[in-house]
Amino acid sequence: xxxxxxxxxxxxxxxxxxxxxxxxxxxxxxxxxxxxxxxxxxxxxxxxxxxxxxxxxxxxxxxxxxxxxxxxxxxxxxxxxxxxxxxxxxxxxxxxxxxxxxxxxxxxxxxxxxxxxxxxxxxxxxxxxxxxxxxxxxxxxxxxxxxxxxxxxxxxxxxxxxxxxxxxxxxxxxxxxxxxxxxxxxxxxxxxxxxxxxxxxxxxxxxxxxxxxxxxxxxxxxxxxxxxxxxxxxxxxxxxxxxxxxxxxxxxxxxxxxxxxxxxxxxxxxxxxxxxxxxxxxxxxxxxxxxxxxxxxxxxxxxxxxxxxxxxxxxxxxxxxxxxxxxxxxxxxxxxxxxxxxxxxxxxxxxxxxxxxxxxxxxxxxxxxxxxxxxxxxxxxxxxxxxxxxxxxxxxxxxxxxxxxxxxxxxxxxxxxxxxxxxxxxxxxxxxxxxxxxxxxxxxxxxxxxxxxxxxxxxxxxx
Amino acid sequence: xxxxxxxxxxxxxxxxxxxxxxxxxxxxxxxxxxxxxxxxxxxxxxxxxxxxxxxxxxxxxxxxxxxxxxxxxxxxxxxxxxxxxxxxxxxxxxxxxxxxxxxxxxxxxxxxxxxxxxxxxxxxxxxxxxxxxxxxxxxxxxxxxxxxxxxxxxxxxxxxxxxxxxxxxxxxxxxxxxxxxxxxxxxxxxxxxxxxxxxxxxxxxxxxxxxxxxxxxxxxxxxxxxxxxxxxxxxxxxxxxxxxxxxxxxxxxxxxxxxxxxxxxxxxxxxxxxxxxxxxxxxxxxxxxxxxxxx
Numbered sequence: 001x002x003x004x005x006x007x008x009x010x011x012x013x014x015x016x017x018x019x020x021x022x023x024x025x026x027x028x029x030x031x032x033x034x035x036x037x038x039x040x041x042x043x044x045x046x047x048x049x050x051x052x053x054x055x056x057x058x059x060x061x062x063x064x065x066x067x068x069x070x071x072x073x074x075x076x077x078x079x080x081x082x083x084x085x086x087x088x089x090x091x092x093x094x095x096x097x098x099x100x101x102x103x104x105x106x107x108x109x110x111x112x113x114x115x116x117x118x119x120x121x122x123x124x125x126x127x128x129x130x131x132x133x134x135x136x137x138x139x140x141x142x143x144x145x146x147x148x149x150x151x152x153x154x155x156x157x158x159x160x161x162x163x164x165x166x167x168x169x170x171x172x173x174x175x176x177x178x179x180x181x182x183x184x185x186x187x188x189x190x191x192x193x194x195x196x197x198x199x200x201x202x203x204x205x206x207x208x209x210x211x212x213x214x215x216x217x218x219x220x221x222x223x224x225x226x227x228x229x230x231x232x233x234x235x236x237x238x239x240x241x242x243x244x245x246x247x248x249x250x251x252x253x254x255x256x257x258x259x260x261x262x263x264x265x266x267x268x269x270x271x272x273x274x275x276x277x278x279x280x281x282x283x284x285x286x287x288x289x290x291x292x293x294x295x296x297x298x299x300x301x302x303x304x305x306x307x308x309x310x311x312x313x314x315x316x317x318x319x320x321x322x323x324x325x326x327x328x329x330x331x332x333x334x335x336x337x338x339x340x341x342x343x344x345x346x347x348x349x350x351x352x353x354x355x356x357x358x359x360x361x362x363x364x365x366x367x368x369x370x371x372x373x374x375x376x377x378x379x380x381x382x383x384x385x386x387x388x389x390x391x392x393x394x395x396x397x398x399x400x401x402x403x404x405x406x407x408x409x410x411x412x413x414x415x416x417x418x419x420x421x422x423x424x425x426x427x428x429x430x431x432x433x434x435x436x437x438x439x440x441x442x443x444x445x446x447x448x449x450x451x452x453x454x455x456x457x458x459x460x461x462x463x
Numbered sequence: 464x465x466x467x468x469x470x471x472x473x474x475x476x477x478x479x480x481x482x483x484x485x486x487x488x489x490x491x492x493x494x495x496x497x498x499x500x501x502x503x504x505x506x507x508x509x510x511x512x513x514x515x516x517x518x519x520x521x522x523x524x525x526x527x528x529x530x531x532x533x534x535x536x537x538x539x540x541x542x543x544x545x546x547x548x549x550x551x552x553x554x555x556x557x558x559x560x561x562x563x564x565x566x567x568x569x570x571x572x573x574x575x576x577x578x579x580x581x582x583x584x585x586x587x588x589x590x591x592x593x594x595x596x597x598x599x600x601x602x603x604x605x606x607x608x609x610x611x612x613x614x615x616x617x618x619x620x621x622x623x624x625x626x627x628x629x630x631x632x633x634x635x636x637x638x639x640x641x642x643x644x645x646x647x648x649x650x651x652x653x654x655x656x657x658x659x660x661x662x663x664x665x666x667x668x669x670x671x672x673x674x675x676x677x678x679x680x681x682x683x684x685x686x687x688x689x690x691x692x693x694x695x696x697x698x699x700x701x702x703x704x705x706x707x708x709x710x711x712x713x714x715x716x717x718x719x720x721x722x723x724x725x726x727x728x729x730x731x732x733x734x735x736x737x738x739x740x741x742x743x744x745x746x747x748x749x750x751x752x753x754x755x756x757x758x
Binding site: 261331 | 555
């Protein structure tokens with residue numbers, strides 16, 4: 001069991017390093033900061049990056065379970081190893097890091113240090129590892145087709161569970177600053193629920209490991225599982241969104257540009273569908289928060305942080321599917337300029353549409369109550385929202401390798417959570433738009449150059 | 464009208480210090496089924512990619528139907544179909560979605576022919592791509608390449624991993640495609656016995672260099688497997704006309720290039736009991752590609 005745990009840590013050491021580095025930052029801000037807006041922004045759900053997320057990545061690739069099947073270990077050992085690697089150890093390590101940070105801060109800091117605040121910061125994060133792991137191991141592996149046999153039933157259960165989990169995370173994010181002493185909400189309920197789910201995940205782990213190791217784990221199975229999970233989104237787009245654009249009845253055009261439009265739509269529509277769902281959900285949360293406690297600058301900060309995540313997530317879910325097929329796309333009769341243009345412009349257009357939707361919701365909710373329309377434009381948001389485009393040439397160049405993953409995590413940490421441009425860069429709306437345009441044009445030029453450079457650049461990147 | 468579908472002159476492409484393709488000169492006649500063979504890493508896929516316009520060549524010129532990729536890359540691709548082992552359509556989830564997507568790029572897409580191919584390949588629009596077998600995915604790839612009736616078909620190892628029945632089916636469809644004599648097929652494959660039956664031209668690439676090319680029957684006819692004895696422990700270095708395969712004592716086995724005067728050379732060396740046998744393409748490939756045992 002220990003070998004499996006240490007192997008996990010060795011393979012993902014860079015994530016552990018990055019996340020625990022962020023823990024130091026978060027603990028210091030919460031324990032020594034005065035501004036509650038800062039506190040809110042330090043709340044990055046660590047479990048999104050460490051623990052269950054890595055287990056899901058390992059299971060998605062399929063190599064680790066395939067190897068474990070051949071080794072002399074029991075399902076119980078594997079399940080418990082996965083639990084320790086995903087729940088126990090991340091919580092313990094982040095706890096030690098928190099304790100050391102608080103200790104050093106108490107010794108050297110000239111401002112008062114709130115030890116309960118720091119502990120609360122750690123606890124609020126550490127308790128997410130269990131629920132997130134439970135989400136990752138909730139669905140059975142290798143279930144047969146059909147409602148009765150499990151696959152569809154568990155698919156629905158997984159979706160519901162994920163939605164409930166995401167809602168819970170949003171609530172915590174919105175009210176995080178109220179969990180920090182002096183407490184203004186009863187967070188013992190959260191503590192009990194999260195602890196209960198962590199314990200439940202311990203018992204689920206063994207059964208999950210047995211199902212996983214027993215199921216046929218081939219690349220086809222992995223591809224099938226991925227395709228199934230994304231198909232829900234595709235079916236929704238096909239049935240409800242594409243008819244609105246006329247794409248469903250697309251005739252072949254004389255110039256062959258019908259395909260180009262479909263390619264654009266294949267990126268834009270799923271991003272919009274997924275993003276709009278999340279933005280609306282966030283809007284409901286915001287409405288609820290505003291009704292309960294009135295307009296609060298903290299809400300704006302939280303909303304803005306989350307808005308960036310809402311744009312990132314559709315980008316990360318949708319675009320790699322298209323980019324991983326670059327070799328095939330290059331064989332189609334499209335010039336490198338057109339192809340680079342579509343893979344850059346479609347996500348930019350989707351991002352701007354989502355930004356417009358965000359703005360609409362903000363205006364509707366806060367109309368006449370102090371919200372300055374187009375305020376995000378003054379916060380460097382265009383730069384922040386267009387920076388993901390640099391990932392397009394990066395993925396075209398390298399596929400989904402470790403460098404790309406590190407860049408994604410790094411950018412998300414710096415931009416979405418710490419709101420680096422918002423916090424440190426003061427740009428006028430014009431400058432903001434200018435820098436964003438440069439980012440987009442630079443990404444386009446790089447992508448085009450890479451597409452033309454040689455087929456080896458994007459050869460063998462299929463998942 | 465140009466009689467060659469593809470003309471390659473002085474083509475060079477390098478990927479760092481480890482690999483260089485060319486200089487390569489190649490002519491693929493219109494209506495030909497042209498087989499490109501070579502060991503792994505020889506540069507076949509790189510050459511096919513450059514013909515299709517995936518990537519820029521470092522030097523030289525490629526003309527497809529007399530067109531240049533720099534200015535008319537899209538026009539070339541519109542007249543070309545491509546099948547390769549690394550293609551992946553899973554983002555489109557269903558066969559029908561992939562078809563609808565590709566169809567939009569080709570003004571001359573033939574829906575009736577597409578339906579005919581779908582029936583022949585036992586595919587249906589509702590099939591989920593992730594659940595297709597390897598062979599069915601290859602057939603889908605071929606279907607997408609064929610349904611716009613391309614003038615040039617570029618096939619990069621299309622039968623790798625397929626069972627004998629699927630191979631026959633794919634080659635059968637390809638033969639139908641080229642029977643009019645107007646379509647050209649450029650194919651790279653490790654299935655040399657299939658290629659020998661199917662292709663009418665062949666070129667062998669090794670380490671990025673063209674080792675031989677020509678009509679299939681002429682190439683196979685040109686080489687012979689020779690079994691002979693050299694008296695008095697005499698050595699026999701490899702040369703342009705002769706490739707030594709093995710020797711035990713005085714007994715030697717070698718591949719002879721009959722056009723380069725190999726038999727005259729052996730006579731000069733006083734070779735005895737010379738027996739010549741015809742070679743298959745596979746024998747020839749193994750003989751020319753493997754490390755030479757010259758003495």
